[in-house]
Amino acid sequence: MGGLYIGLVLVPMAIGALAAVSCALLGNFLVLRKQSLMGDAVSHVVLPGIVVAFIITGSITVWPMLLGAAAAALISALLIELVRNLGKVEPGAAMGVVFTALFALGVVLLEQSNTREVHFDVEHALYGNLESLVWLSGIDAKALLDPAALADLPPQLGRVAFTLVVVLVFLAVFWRQLVVSTFDPVFAQAAGVPVRFIGAALISLVAIVAVTAFEAVGAIITIAMLICPAAAARLMTNRLLPQLWWSVLFAFVSAVAGFWAAGSGMALIGSGFSVSAAGMIATVSGLILAICAIAAPQRRGAAS
Numbered sequence: 001m002g003g004l005y006i007g008l009v010l011v012p013m014a015i016g017a018l019a020a021v022s023c024a025l026l027g028n029f030l031v032l033r034k035q036s037l038m039g040d041a042v043s044h045v046v047l048p049g050i051v052v053a054f055i056i057t058g059s060i061t062v063w064p065m066l067l068g069a070a071a072a073a074l075i076s077a078l079l080i081e082l083v084r085n086l087g088k089v090e091p092g093a094a095m096g097v098v099f100t101a102l103f104a105l106g107v108v109l110l111e112q113s114n115t116r117e118v119h120f121d122v123e124h125a126l127y128g129n130l131e132s133l134v135w136l137s138g139i140d141a142k143a144l145l146d147p148a149a150l151a152d153l154p155p156q157l158g159r160v161a162f163t164l165v166v167v168l169v170f171l172a173v174f175w176r177q178l179v180v181s182t183f184d185p186v187f188a189q190a191a192g193v194p195v196r197f198i199g200a201a202l203i204s205l206v207a208i209v210a211v212t213a214f215e216a217v218g219a220i221i222t223i224a225m226l227i228c229p230a231a232a233a234r235l236m237t238n239r240l241l242p243q244l245w246w247s248v249l250f251a252f253v254s255a256v257a258g259f260w261a262a263g264s265g266m267a268l269i270g271s272g273f274s275v276s277a278a279g280m281i282a283t284v285s286g287l288i289l290a291i292c293a294i295a296a297p298q299r300r301g302a303a304s
Contacts, residue, residue: 009259011135011157016221016281017255018160019213022167023225024233024251026206028244031230032182037095038203039226042210044099045072046222047106050214055113069211076102128218130259130277133157156216163212170205174198179240217278224282225251232289235296254285 023039030039046069053059053068076098083094133154135143143149171178181188181195189195206226213222233246258281 011154012130012133012277013256013259015133015154015157015160015216016130016259016277017252018157018164019209019217020221020225020229020251020255020281020285021248022160022164022209023213023222024229024247025167025171025244026202026209027226027230028233028240028247029178029182029202030206030226031234032240033199036227036231037092039206039210040223041076041095041099042073042203042207043214043223043226044103045069045076046207046210046214048072048102048109049106050211051106051109051113055109065211065214066208069207072102073207128214128216128221128278130217131263133216156212159212160216163209167205167209170201174201178202217281221278221282224285225254228282228285228289229254232285232292232296235292237297250285250288254281254288258282258284 027036027039030036049068049070049072050065051068052072053064056068057064079098079102080094083089083097087094089097133156135153137143137146137149137152177188177193177198180191181193181198185195210222210226213225229247229250230243232250233243236246237243259277261284262275262277262280
C-alpha cells in the first residue's frame with residue numbers, strides 16, 4: 001500500500017511542488033522589479049509557441065517546446081513595439097492586447113490541430129495533467145531501489161527537478177549582480193554590472209521554467225506560482241533571503257495542500273468527484289496570499 005501511495009500520490013505531488021518552488025524563486029525578483037505582468041505574459045506566450053512547435057515537429061518533447069516558446073516570445077516583443085508605435089498606445093495596453101491575442105491564437109490552434117492524440121488539448125493547456133503523472137511501477141517500496149522501475153518514473157519529474165537545479169545555480173552564480181540590479185539598477189549600471197544581460201537572463205529562465213512546468217501543470221498554476229508565493233512572502237518580511245524562504249514555503253504548502261484537497265479533500269467533505277489539482281493548487285496559493293494581505297506583519301505595519 002505504501003508503494004501505491006508513492007506511485008499514485010507522492011510522485012505527482014512532487015512534480016507539482018518542484019514546479020511551484022522553481023516558479024516562486026524567480027517570481028520574487030519579478031515582484032521586486034515590478035515585472036509581475038511578465039510572468040503572466042510569458043505563460044500566455046508559451047501556449048502558441050508550443051502548439052506551433054508541435055504542429056511542425058509532431059513532438060512535445062522539451063527542446064521543440066523551448067524553441068517554440070522562444071520564437072513566440074520574440075514575435076510578441078516585436079508585435080508589442082509595432083502596436084505601441086502604430087497605435088500610439090501606452091506599453092501596458094500594448095502588452096495586454098498582444099499577449100491575450102497570442103493566447104487566444106494558441107487556443108484556436110489547439111482546437112484545430114490533432115494534438116488530442118498526444119493528450120495535449122485546451123484542458124491540458126490550462127490545467128495540465130498532474131493527476132495522470134503517476135508512477136505505475138511504484139507498486140511497493142522496493143521499486144525505489146529497482147533501476148528498471150525507476151526508469152519508468154514520469155519524465156516530467158526529472159525535467160522539473162533539473163529546472164529547479166538550473167534556477168538554484170543561476171541564483172548562486174549571479175546573486176550579487178541580480179540583487180544590485182533589482183534594487184538599484186542605476187548604481188548597478190554605473191558599477192559595471194551587466195544590467196540588461198541579467199534582466200534578459202532572468203526573463204529567459206522564467207520562460208524555461210514556464211515551459212517545463214506548463215507540460216505538467218498547465219498555464220493556471222504557472223501564472224499563480226510565479227506571483228502568489230512571492231507576493232505573499234513580500235508581505236512577511238523586508239529582507240530578501242527570508243522572503244525567498246517564505247516564498248518556497250508557501251509554494252510547497254500550496255502544492256501539497258492543493259493536490260491533497262483536489263482529491264482526498266473533496267472526498268472528505270462528501271463530494272463524489274475530484275477537481276483539477278492544478279486549479280486547486282492555484283486556489284490554495286491565492287488563499288495564502290489573501291491571508292498574508294490581511295494578517296502579515298508588513299501589512300499591519302503599513303496599516304499603522
